[in-house]
Amino acid sequence: MPELPEVETVRRVLTRELKGRTLTSVLIGRPTFYRRPPAKRLRSLVGKPLTNCRRRGKFLLLDFQGEDSPLLLHLGMSGRLFFAGVGENVAKQKHCRLELGFGKRRLRFIDPRRFGRVGCELPAKFGPEPLEGEFTPEYLYRNLRSRKTQVKAALLDQGFVAGIGNIYATEALYLCGIRPQRPSGRVSRDESRRLHRAIRRVLSRGIELGGSTLNDRAFLDPHGKDGKAQDEHSIYGRRHAACGHALAATSRPISGRTSVYCPRCQL
DNA sequence: TTAAATTCCTGTAAGC
DNA sequence: TGCTTACAGGAATTTA
Numbered sequence: 476m477p478e479l480p481e482v483e484t485v486r487r488v489l490t491r492e493l494k495g496r497t498l499t500s501v502l503i504g505r506p507t508f509y510r511r512p513p514a515k516r517l518r519s520l521v522g523k524p525l526t527n528c529r530r531r532g533k534f535l536l537l538d539f540q541g542e543d544s545p546l547l548l549h550l551g552m553s554g555r556l557f558f559a560g561v562g563e564n565v566a567k568q569k570h571c572r573l574e575l576g577f578g579k580r581r582l583r584f585i586d587p588r589r590f591g592r593v594g595c596e597l598p599a600k601f602g603p604e605p606l607e608g609e610f611t612p613e614y615l616y617r618n619l620r621s622r623k624t625q626v627k628a629a630l631l632d633q634g635f636v637a638g639i640g641n642i643y644a645t646e647a648l649y650l651c652g653i654r655p656q657r658p659s660g661r662v663s664r665d666e667s668r669r670l671h672r673a674i675r676r677v678l679s680r681g682i683e684l685g686g687s688t689l690n691d692r693a694f695l696d697p698h699g700k701d702g703k704a705q706d707e708h709s710i711y712g713r714r715h716a717a718c719g720h721a722l723a724a725t726s727r728p729i730s731g732r733t734s735v736y737c738p739r740c741q742l
Numbered sequence: 743t744t745a746a747a748t749t750c751c752t753g754t755a756a757g758c
Numbered sequence: 759t760g761c762t763t764a765c766a767g768g769a770a771t772t773t774a
Contacts, residue, residue, distance in 0.1 A: 476767060509750060510770095533768080552767045553752080570752095588751050590768060598769080624745060633769075641767065691754070691766085731747085732767065 477550040478533060479605070479638030480681030480704060481694045485556055486530045488697045489537075492558070493577050497524045498539065500576030504568075504584075512573060512593035520546065525577070531597060531604070532637030547597065551590025557697045559583050582697065600634035605674055610636060616667035619659040626662055627655035628730045630674075639674065641732040642687055642711050647673040649710040649717075654741045655734045656725050680707065710735060 477485075501517045520539050527538040529545065535556075536545035550556070559568070559581040573584040573593055584591065603609035615636075622629050629635050630644040639647075648655050650673035653666060662670065681687065686702030688694050689712055694702060709717035716722055716737040723738040 478768095549768080551751095551769085586751095587753060588767085590751065592769095622744085628745085631768090693753095693766095730768095733765085 476552050476640055476642060476689075477554065477686075477694055478640035478643055478681075479530075479678055480643070480684075481686035481702065482530055482533050482535060482550065482638070483682050484686040484696050484702065485550075486528055486535060489535070489556070489582070490528045492580065492697070493525050493582070494528060495524060495526075496577040496580065497522065498575060499578055500574070502574040502576070504571040504573060509589045510592050510595070516546070516594055517573075532601065532633055533640070534595075534597060546593070547595050548584070549592040549595060551586060551588065551592065553588035553693050554584060554586040554591030555693070555695060556582055556584055557695065557699055598633065602632070602634050602636040605636050605638055606678055610671075612664075612668045612671040615671050616662070616664050619662045619667060622659045624659055625655060625729050626653060626657045626659040626670075627732075627734060629659045631730045631732065636674075638678070641734075642708070643674070643677050643681060645711045645735060646677045646709060649737060649741060650677065652741050654736050655729055656736075657742075680704065710737065716740065 498520050501521055503512060503514055523539040523541060525537060526540050529536040529538065533549060535548040537548065538545045568583060568585065570585050570587045571583050572586050572591065575582045584593065618635055619626060619629055627644050627648060630639050647670060651666065651669040653662060653670060681704040684702060684704040684707065685696060685700065686694055687704040688701040689705055705712065710722065718737055718740050720737050720739045722735045725734040728734060
């Protein structure tokens with residue numbers, strides 16, 4: 476599932492391969508996205524150079540010359556961007572929703588589960604980047620205090636902090652010894668500091684390792700390369716946590732996600 | 743106003 | 759072997 480480290484991995488490849496290149500063609504696949512991509516806007520970008528590729532949370536922002544606002548892409552949960560080989564037929568590509576041509580380079584958006592989006596806008600309430608200065612231990616502490624929800628639900632709320640999904644929330648909570656179902660108001664100042672450090676650690680390590688490629692291989696970079704972050708997961712997708720104890724699952728999902736923890740090490 | 747539940751979707755895996 | 763069912767999850771929308 477693409478979360479911040481996976482999207483950042485994609486962003487880096489796109490920047491390297493496409494920055495400065497001119498968009499030469501747009502093909503919208505069929506069946507299309509659950510939410511229709513803005514065909515008119517996409518076509519209006521043809522002929523314009525891609526000046527920058529940025530990331531905000533789990534969103535990719537493509538800047539084109541002379542455009543006031545970037546084109547936004549969100550990979551949803553099964554979305555992938557990758558480069559098609561020369562001469563590969565787009566019609567034969569399963570689940571291809573969009574193809575952006577940059578001369579001979581063709582970037583395809585493949586999305587079997589159709590949760591991805593193109594040309595959307597950032598949500599009105601959108602939290603700070605967890606790896607940047609605005610996201611401080613104090614910000615984390617104060618906002619956890621003021622909420623009446625479970626700590627993991629807070630971390631998954633993109634309006635609170637941007638870019639964290641189930642994998643990295645699960646990992647960060649394990650590393651700092653907090654149960655996902657703990658009421659967020661009962662996280663102490665000291666624990667907030669530890670949680671803050673754990674979040675930054677799992678996300679930056681995730682980026683260094685090129686993201687997490689799970690068994691379903693839902694995430695691969697645009698060259699089709701696996702990420703390696705899953706090899707260092709302490710708890711997510713494992714039968715036993717790194718501490719050796721058997722995992723427990725919360726009785727109910729949290730924010731719709733299955734939630735596991737170590738009942739011995741997480742309080 | 744905030745939080746929880748529901749909805750959108752389909753490939754995969756488990757169970758009979 | 760072949761069918762059915764449950765499950766995975768990001769975020770918008772709806773309900774409480």
